[in-house]
Amino acid sequence: MNDKAMEYLKNDENKAKILRTELILTPLLVALPVVVSFLFLHHWFENGYSVGNPAFNGELMLAFIILVSNIAFDIPFVKTMIRYRKK
């Protein structure tokens, strides 16, 4: 696979459609991982931390992994989308 083949399909005609696709999916892509990570945190807090059960610590770590990784990629994504919309 050469570098040329890695390029994205570009089409000037469908900018509006592209923007629409992003706008529809953005709330889901950004919010759902946060909700899921808080679900894991809540489960860990209720069944692990508050009763002193370390078996649930894995869920705490997973919650952080999901939350941090998603926020790290969501920020530049939302920034580029806002910048693109302004154009």
Next chain:
Amino acid sequence: MKKIVGQSREIKKKIDSLEFDVHWYRRVFHTFGATFLVYYILPSDIEWLNLAKFWVPLSIVIFTIILEYLRISRKIDSKHFFGLRMYEKNRAGSYVFFAVGILLLLLLRFPQQIAIPCILCACIADPIMGEVRHRFEKKYVYITGFIVCLFFFMITWYKAAIWLMLLISIVGAAGAVIGEAKKFWWLDDDFMIQMLPAIFLLIIWLSAQYIGIALPEPIIYPW
């Protein structure tokens, strides 16, 4: 002449920003996939929820396969699909491989100690490797990928004996990096990064069970 040059610069800028945008879109789609781990936290003693746990992921994958079939057979134009790469024009998009990989890990009842780190490798290590490839030299891609994948396997196997955790982490991380590095036109790395370590780990898992080595408890408990 100046006007034409100005216009072409403007168009180039827009195309560049679009490419940048697409690249972040693909990254976010990857990290979003980690939400499928919610599958393991859902209660397993409610009948309708068990049906939903089976049918919802399966329906999503069937829907994406039908969509891709319509796109490849030109019944739907490729321009309606956002973020496709050039080499995906005449074959199934990588998102289908990504979804099929997750579906197989969840529905074929791979132990969650195997499925969780493999899903995390595809959802988080893959975009991190992509970002490193985008900014640095190629040699750093696999080193970074190996370290990140190693971390995911160690976290999932932290309840196991140290030697077993290390063995699993090294084998799993190596499998994930090989799966990512080996590119085929017909089989996407989004599938390989999940399935190759999963198969390696399943062999170790079954061997350990056969020999009688204690395997760790799962890390996610149903609600």
